[in-house]
Amino acid sequence: MSQHPIIALNEIVHQRVRLGILTIAHETSRVEFGYLKETMDLTGGNLSQHLTVLEEAGLISVEKGYEGKRARTWISITKVGRLELREEIKQLKLLISQIEKR
Amino acid sequence: MGLNPARRTKLKKSTNPQISTASLDLRGLLCKPIVMTNNNSHINSDPRDLLATQENLVKRVRTSQRSTWFPLTFLSIVTFLAIPIERVGHRTVGNCISATAPTDAPHFCRIYSFSGLFYWPIALVIAYAVISYFYKTRSRELGAETGAGKYVIPGMVISILLGLASYLLFLFSSGQNSRLEIYFLDPSNALIFRIISPAFSICLALLFLARFERNLPLLICDVLYGVIVLWPPVRGIKSHGFWSLAPNRVIDGGFLMLIGLTLWLLQRRDVKQK
Numbered sequence: 001m002s003q004h005p006i007i008a009l010n011e012i013v014h015q016r017v018r019l020g021i022l023t024i025a026h027e028t029s030r031v032e033f034g035y036l037k038e039t040m041d042l043t044g045g046n047l048s049q050h051l052t053v054l055e056e057a058g059l060i061s062v063e064k065g066y067e068g069k070r071a072r073t074w075i076s077i078t079k080v081g082r083l084e085l086r087e088e089i090k091q092l093k094l095l096i097s098q099i100e101k102r
Numbered sequence: 103m104g105l106n107p108a109r110r111t112k113l114k115k116s117t118n119p120q121i122s123t124a125s126l127d128l129r130g131l132l133c134k135p136i137v138m139t140n141n142n143s144h145i146n147s148d149p150r151d152l153l154a155t156q157e158n159l160v161k162r163v164r165t166s167q168r169s170t171w172f173p174l175t176f177l178s179i180v181t182f183l184a185i186p187i188e189r190v191g192h193r194t195v196g197n198c199i200s201a202t203a204p205t206d207a208p209h210f211c212r213i214y215s216f217s218g219l220f221y222w223p224i225a226l227v228i229a230y231a232v233i234s235y236f237y238k239t240r241s242r243e244l245g246a247e248t249g250a251g252k253y254v255i256p257g258m259v260i261s262i263l264l265g266l267a268s269y270l271l272f273l274f275s276s277g278q279n280s281r282l283e284i285y286f287l288d289p290s291n292a293l294i295f296r297i298i299s300p301a302f303s304i305c306l307a308l309l310f311l312a313r314f315e316r317n318l319p320l321l322i323c324d325v326l327y328g329v330i331v332l333w334p335p336v337r338g339i340k341s342h343g344f345w346s347l348a349p350n351r352v353i354d355g356g357f358l359m360l361i362g363l364t365l366w367l368l369q370r371r372d373v374k375q376k
Contacts (some may be wrong), residue, residue, distance in 0.1 A: 016152060023156050027163040028246040035245030039162060074247070089156065095149040 012057045013088045017042065017050050022085045025060060025077035033073035051075065059084055165372050167248055168315050169240055173233045174362030177304050180225050181355035184218060184300070188347045191217020218347075219272060222300040223265030230257045230307075252314040257307035264303040271298065293332070301331040301354045319368055323361040330357055 013019055020040050025031050037047050054060045059081035063074045077085070237250035271294075296302060305328045312321040330353060 014152075016155060019152060019156055020159050023159045024163050024246070027160060028167070028241070028248050030247045032245030032247075039159070039166075089153070092149045092153045092156075096153065099149070 009091050010084055010088060012053060012059065013084050015050075017046070018054055019085075019088065021047075021050060021054060021075070022059060022077060022081055022088075025075055026082060026085055028076075030063070030074045030076040033075065036075065054081070163246055164316055165369070166244060167241055167246055168317060168365075168369055169237060170311065170315060170317060170320055170369070171362045171366035172236050172240075173229075173253075173308075173311060174358050174365065176229055176233060177226075178355040178358035178362065180229050181301070181304075181351050181358060183225070184221060185345075185348050185351045187221045188218045188351070189345060191221075218300075219265070219269050222268075222303075223261050226261035226265075226300065226303065227258050230254045230261070233257075250314065253307065253311040256310040257303075260303045260306050261300070264298050264300070267298045271295075296332050299331065301350070302328070304354075304358070305331050317365075319365060320361070323364070327354075327357055327361065330354070 013022060017040065021036060024036060024039060033044075033047070033051075036042070037044060040047070042050075051060065051062060055062050058078060060075050060077055063076070065072055065074070231254070234250050234254040237248065237254075241248045305324060308320065308324040308327070311317070312324055
């Protein structure tokens with residue numbers, strides 16, 4: 001008997017903001033902190049906390065640098081992050097299909 | 103309903119902020135965060151809602167990354183630039199003979215743009231390099247960096263391969279009375295020339311751009327462009343003499359420019375709506 005999709009969900013990824021961050025990072029080769037903040041309508045502090053969680057889980061990598069005099073933070077999704085995101089989407093779809101079957 | 107005046111005075115006089123906020127809290131007059139957490143997965147964790155949000159974000163990012171107008175405008179300029187170059191460097195290849203042999207049959211001459219053989223592959227490779235640089239710079243400014251390699255590399259490969267095919271055909275079919283020459287002099291076999299034409303190479307590469315940008319309007323416009331490039335009634339529009347290729351280039355370049363402008367307007371509308 002296969003396990004219920006809810007068990008297969010990754011708690012770190014299965015969170016609205018973090019799923020959003022991974023989704024945006026997946027669509028780009030790397031994404032800037034300001035773009036994430038604006039697109040997801042988050043405060044800098046809130047976004048930073050979610051980024052820390054994702055970075056600690058090895059799902060994203062954070063790169064800090066300068067462009068001219070302006071400090072920039074670039075975020076890119078890791079291989080593990082891509083796999084986890086794909087898995088999350090798969091499990092969500094599976095969950096929806098199970099709900100709709102009832 | 104009010105505070106006891108004595109109590110109010112006591113509160114006013116209190117210099118300890120902890121006491122005053124605590125007493126306000128007791129009366130339900132103070133809102134303050136009790137704890138900060140990242141773990142708010144219980145909020146909106148309905149799978150349908152999460153998936154819809156995720157899909158919406160994907161669309162938003164892709165729309166913001168689109169710069170379709172630039173490659174289309176640039177390629178239309180490259181097409182227009184070909185007119186004077188092909189005008190200077192065209193030549194008739196082989197004898198002007200009939201494909202069906204009898205002397206009273208209509209005669210066909212094949213005119214080949216010799217300078218075009220070199221102009222197109224070089225111009226297209228440079229164009230794709232410029233387009234790649236543009237995408238990189240623009241996406242960096244936007245904050246959502248992306249490379250256009252999935253469009254630019256196939257575009258370059260197609261241009262080089264079709265340019266090579268065109269050159270080989272020129273070499274092998276220009277021998278006098280060769281079988282190949284007779285084959286290509288027959289207008290019904292002209293499709294192969296349209297397939298190896300630079301306009302069709304642009305059309306093929308645009309399919310990759312439509313896929314790269316997940317851009318349905320571009321795909322539809324590209325199919326229309328393909329029809330224009332391959333369909334004999336449109337390709338049949340020709341002038342004679344030195345400017346023989348010019349009408350086709352005007353149509354191709356004009357259509358690319360038109361698609362570029364239309365998609366730019368569509369994108370502006372989408373961005374404004376969001």
